[in-house]
Amino acid sequence: MRVIPFYFSFLLSLIHLPTIAQRQINISGEVLEFQSEAPLPGANVYWEGSPQQGVVTDLDGLFTLAAQELPAKLVISFIGYETSIRTIYAKDMEKSLRFYLRPDEFSLEEIVISGRSPDQNVKSLEMGKSSIPIETIRNIPALFGEVDLLRSLQLLPGVQTAGEGTTGLFVRGGSADQNLVQIDGAPVYNPSHFFGFFSVFNPDALQGVEFFKGNIPANLGGRISSVIDVSLKEGNYQKIKGEGGIGTISSRLTLEGPLFSDRSSFTISGRRTYADVFLRLSNDENLRNNSLYFYDLSGKFTFKLGEKDKLSVSGYYGSDFLGLSRQFGFGWDNWVNALNWTRTINKKTYFDLNAYYTRYRYAVNFADPDIGFVWDNTLSETGVRGQWSYIPDDQSSINWGFHSQLYQFAPIALNPAPGSNIEPIATNPRNGLQHNLFFSALREINDRWSVEGGLRWGLYNQIGRGKVFVYEDEIPSPTSIVTDSLSFNSFENIQFYQGLEPRLAIRYLIKDNLSFKASYNRTFQYVQVASNSSAGLPIDRWIPAGTFIPPIRGDQYSMGLFKNLKDNIWELSLEGYYKDFRNLIDLRQGASILFTDNVETEILSGDGYAYGLEFLLRKNVGKTTGWLSYTYSRVWWKIDGISGNNKFNPRFDRPHDVTLVLNHEFSKRWSANMTFVYTTGQAVTFPIGSYEMDNQRLPLYGEQRNADRFPDYHRMDASVTYKNVDRGRKWRGSWNFSIYNLYGRKNPFSYQFTDIINDQINFDPNSGQEIVSRRPGVVMTYLFTFLPALTYNFEF
Template sequence: MPFLNRYCLLFFLTNLLFPMLLVAQEDVKLQGVVFDFASNQTIPGANVYWESDPNNGVSTDLDGFFEIPVIALPSKLIISFVGFEQVQRMVQEKDIAKQIRVFLRVEETDLQEVTVSSTRPDENVKSLDLGKSVVPIETIKNIPALFGEVDLLRSLQLLPGVQTAGEGTTGLFVRGGSADQNLLQIDGAPVYNPSHFFGFFSVFNPDALSGVDFYKGNIPANYGGRISSLIDISLKEGNYDKLHGEGGIGTISSRLTVDGPLFSENSSFVVSARRTYADVFLRLSSDPNINSNDLYFYDLSGKTTFKLGNKDKLSLSSYYGSDFLGLSGQFGFGWSNWVSSGTWNRNISDKAFFDLNAYHSRYNYKVGFDDPENGFEWGNTIGETGIKSEWTNLLSDKTILKWGSMLQFYHFASIDLDPSPNSAIQPIATNPRNGMQFNPFVTVNQELTRKLSVEAGLRWSLYQQHGLGVDYSYENGTPDPNNEIIDSVAFNRFERIKAYQGLEPRLALRYLIRDDLSIKVAANRGFQYLQVASNSSAGLPIDRWILAGTYIPPIRGDQFSVGIFKNLNDNAWEVSLEGYYKDMKNVIDLRQGATVLFTDNVETEILVGDGYAYGVEFLVKKNIGKTSGWLSYAYSRTWRRIEGISFDNWYNPRFDRPHDLNLVLNHQFNKRWSANLTFVYTTGQAVTFPAGSYVVDSQRLPLFTGERNADRFPDYHRMDASVTWKNADQGKKWRGSWNFSIYNLYGRKNPFSYQFGEIFNENINFSPAPNDPITSRRPGTVMTYLFTFLPSLTYNFNF
């Protein structure tokens, strides 16, 4: 295992030698943490300074922690944050020996929504972020939802540059990339299938989350692995002082989250659970064909946090989610995610920080059919384990240096189909696929002048596919269904099969034209060493993940973007215009009629080619006041050209939707009543319709020309609305609210699928039988839609 030892050596050298460059200064400092009095959550970005020296203050970090050099004591300390009342605290000599705790109360301003955020009000103008969105959890909870089930991924679909596969799906297609080109991670651990109910809901319970950072443009060098976007999700920490809880009872599911101190004021926990009860309603039916079925999903997540002194914090988190569909005790289909991670944060000094994250992610599915003649069990498991270290050094007020490395192990288990005893089905077995990836990175954020700032980063990705596994050789050296296998080589555990490597430069510039107007440009290169081979763009639980290997090289993605950002009316309004161009090499697609689920020679069903995408995105957003929300519009196109598909010409993937318009409005009538409205309009997805039909053995079959996705569904549009009524707050510990929402307010029948066949007797549901005369017969098209006018009611509470 020489390459394994080499990668591990590189990882430890990166993390043991680089820290020697840090020099910690042990000046006398006052330490403390700033909290929101109402929620007991820490407040990042709060201002802390001495009354006698207001020009040399500090800001709290993401955990609400601060360190400030001590001056002559006693002296008055000032703590402030936008939307909160200022606190003045007299500090004595005795306070230096302990960590002080400061609680801020929300200012009593009528009808002004206050959101605690780690960003400044003008962050969108003055930061180097391009194509990044920070989505507050409260905003997500206010958006009208399908079945009243608040959904993170469905909320992200309302942002410019984000497309969806269609009605009732949570899959994201970001700036011309496919769904597998998005990295979704919880506390640093990736999630391979982020959906419940075949894509109708995502696996993320908003009550358990503290924040969501969504990158679709300038992805920093300390992140990698996907070429389109990063959705970085953090589970919230528990309350350190008292027990707190929140939850809801909805149309199809209920949820509960409880958090509080664990052993002392230096440790906390949070536990969250959610479950549907569709199976309970099925049991109430008197029809045995219905009450014998199962249909449910559930989530469980937890996080414990320990403050190990004034400088160290350890967090352990885990998420488990499961789905199951069972029909009459004969057919069963289930899948699950189990994600665990541990994070150690250390404040070496007020200018040096260290973060270490280790994780394991596992996704599996299983399909079973209980039948004496054709019974079987089919399953698969996907696993990833990794460790990441990151050092941050504030070299000066204008220079931030980050470096570190990441080591990942992939294990895609064999896909096996095991027949039941006496079953006529033949067993099928494939070989596992394994890989390893090592990524050192460095990035510098430098303010060159007051107007010009730059962020330059470099990531080096080294990847190897290794055993256990089998590699095949084909006739003419090309994997093709028509070419015979002429040889195969079996590789032992960790024995090298194929290696790739590449440099991933990242560069971003921001020029501040005025304090409220800036222009930004960015260029990113990334490599992706795993893809999904699927016949469906919507994403299915049984999708086949493919590691880069001998015949399938990694994707290389280059994105160039530029944007203009403007704030109005003292940062109450944000306006932005962004444009991008993305070039992609080695994207994959399936041959016509390909089957990839059970073959051990999946490379024979896959074709490799190139792609590109471009677009313009406009966003206007109102942040404060009685009415808030945003309006976005994006024009975008994405193309692929792969030899062997669509006559070797450029074609659109299904998620190419040129026009995309989104409107999100929230209006606060008073402290108890609020209303929300969303409107969505997009071009119909690209599809392949038959050009005609032909008859074989009295069966009419559709005729396709070979040109891929040259047709389109009708344009998609929908309006959702909701009203929330909060119980009067009379100082009680229990607070509740009712939310009534309507999905698809005006009942638009958006197509989900089309079926081409024959219609008998002008009845699309007519099925010919020996005793039923057929009076008419013609070719026809049947459209299926999922939802029209769909109301729901949810009761939310917290205590």
């Protein structure tokens, strides 16, 4: 392949472009919040009189800036904080500098959407990337008053929801399993509580979130639609602090402070719902015996080992359980652990090491003397990622590294209860080993042009212990005959795949406040979900690439115009994209995959494509902030054996999507927030008729898939917040009153095609009442209308 050396030559050429700045000496430093000593990502750093030549701090608050003739004044600014100006002398170049910014009391009267550079929308190479401050997420009205990260992301252009009240995301025509969600670098396989109504992220425990839906950096990969990179909060190094809230269905508490000295800190956070407490207060004995709850715990311990090294250990555990009358129990849990070490090698070179272990487990317990059983499954991923960053000057940066992953999908086990007539079932384990190498380089060629290129190379092996079946016609199908099976020992190679993932982005600055950007990304995904549900269920079966199931390949092309108005107060963007999918999987009609060891016989594979146009108008500062977005998008799949071998829309194809988010601060005490969403109804398959079997009328479905649609979805939410004015007291509280679905729109959650007896949708044929009429009908189920919630939040 001649393209590989050519591509590497192109990347290296970005680095070796002649420039005087490469011979300059750099100054490095760290920008921190004064009270908590937490890093301030997105702070502006520049020499006085040269703001256009400045840089922006990274996620750890670090920066590197080309030095000039000293002494000179260095300016550090951040929205909502007082600007710091310090004179830098030649002797300061020998040490790493720290800058502490104090909150600006005057600016606290204004709500800030983003703590990034005011002109970053125009001048950066970022496309399809959003960084949402946690404070913004807290201001958005929420279901049951529960502030939720993933539901907030649904309000961005190009992102659509899985359904009423759920946190599942469909990003630019991709399915829910095509999103990589990670905490401190560790992936989370099921990022939801309450069957998708809430996400696993407690907002009080979060430092920040970065969301990539296009131009995914080369150091990130594994999913073809998006990356949601969440970082846990780093604790206060000076004093003990706390915050929390008491809500309608749950409460939460977060504590942070110094651990052993001012060189180490901790953050511990917990949250639990008390829906099960309300059930026990019911007069209905059946309800009293039910259980319904979730809880999560997270913690992060950070150690500053010296001027150049920082080590953090973080963990998350979350659990859900649903129990019905002590006969049926269904639960799942996530356990995530991560270790991160960052080292400043010198003023130009940095190293980051990330090691993690994540486990997802679910179990179903059915207590019955005749057919009782316990069904459980566990999957896990272990990984290590190393990255080196080299910043030769303030116009260039280079990153390279590796990422190794071990996937372990344990056998699905169905174990009968003592005395049960159920036969035991155990499937074979499925394991995968993946190694990735990545390299990227960014170069600001001149005042107008910037370019970034990257390459990621993935090498994947399906490995033993496991078994591969041999089929008579070599193509697995429900009617195929298994002629043999091949057994493999632990770590023995079964199937090998590899793929190159090039990344390229350019930016042309048309004017100081107007730019054109374009990017191309290729990504491979080696694990995916086979599911009957569009929204995703806790028991969905994850399947690694193997002998009969190749990895998904996604190619995305995007371009757009980005403009800032009125001194960067307003941001305007228009972005279009086209995505090409290869090796998508879907289930055959009537497929059953939960207990089968021959899952490949129930799966069909094909291709697809998606395209869209995204418009965003956002106001960043002032008493009134927010954004208006509109997305037009389409997605099509073509899989032989489905929908008459014709192309069809998956359920998450929704052509039109409108979102309005408004925040207004009336005073230091009172603020109000409102959101409005409108989207085309999801694609579904309605029956074309009915037939009778065993004295029951059953729906008859045609060959065409998802040719019908639910009604259009729209909803308005609103909230009002009252804060106690901070007069130096240790305890500060606020009240939040929110209403979900303000005008009571009945958005359908599901349709049931059934017989309507005696014009009653809940008629019981076994009640003994006379049946006087029977007609086919449709019963619509909707979940929420006009749902108020009250939450008390506090800090100390």
